[in-house]
Amino acid sequence: MLQKINKFLNSSIVMAILTLLMGLIFIIFPKTSFETITYIIAAILIINGVYFIIEKNNTSIISGFLSLGIIELLVGIVILLNPNIIKTLFPILIGIVMITKSSLDIRLSLSLKEVKKGKWFLLFICALLSIICGGIIIINPSLGSLAITTYIGIVLVVYSITNIIDTIILKKHINDIVKVFK
Numbered sequence: 001m002l003q004k005i006n007k008f009l010n011s012s013i014v015m016a017i018l019t020l021l022m023g024l025i026f027i028i029f030p031k032t033s034f035e036t037i038t039y040i041i042a043a044i045l046i047i048n049g050v051y052f053i054i055e056k057n058n059t060s061i062i063s064g065f066l067s068l069g070i071i072e073l074l075v076g077i078v079i080l081l082n083p084n085i086i087k088t089l090f091p092i093l094i095g096i097v098m099i100t101k102s103s104l105d106i107r108l109s110l111s112l113k114e115v116k117k118g119k120w121f122l123l124f125i126c127a128l129l130s131i132i133c134g135g136i137i138i139i140n141p142s143l144g145s146l147a148i149t150t151y152i153g154i155v156l157v158v159y160s161i162t163n164i165i166d167t168i169i170l171k172k173h174i175n176d177i178v179k180v181f182k
Helices: 002-028 030-057 065-081 084-114 120-139 141-172 174-181
Strands: none
Touching: 002 030, 002 141, 002 174, 030 065, 030 084, 030 141, 065 084, 084 120, 084 141, 120 141, 141 174
16 A cells, blocks of 8 residues: 555656646747647647547437537647637637626626725726736737746646645655555
């Protein structure tokens, strides 16, 4: 049992280090990373589309495999032939979501103002800033794609560091953990 847990923890540290490196690459080279992700998404869509087309006759549970397969295959090919479509559409969609959610937050902050809650202004300012950020992303989607890639890199780095710390703490207390499972 101890050996199995140790192997798991060691592999966890290795994966966290690899994720940390990937995050640093996303931060240092956001443009190249976004392009790579775009091609990976296109390849996954094409492979999945072909799989669904092939599997159309092998299942009676889902009758839409052929349609779904054709759609995924076509979207994958379009992305592969025109990767800039993702650079443009993805940030615009993110910007729309940001503006929509922040508009609701503004309405909620004004509701808090009516019931005389003191934190309404902070919520209002944050929502207003989010609307501005969403607008900037929509107006300049290439900036948005780089920002999103950099953000993903930062999140991966933070996740990796916390995962390494967690794993080290667990390794220090491995004997106590094994006692719990016995």
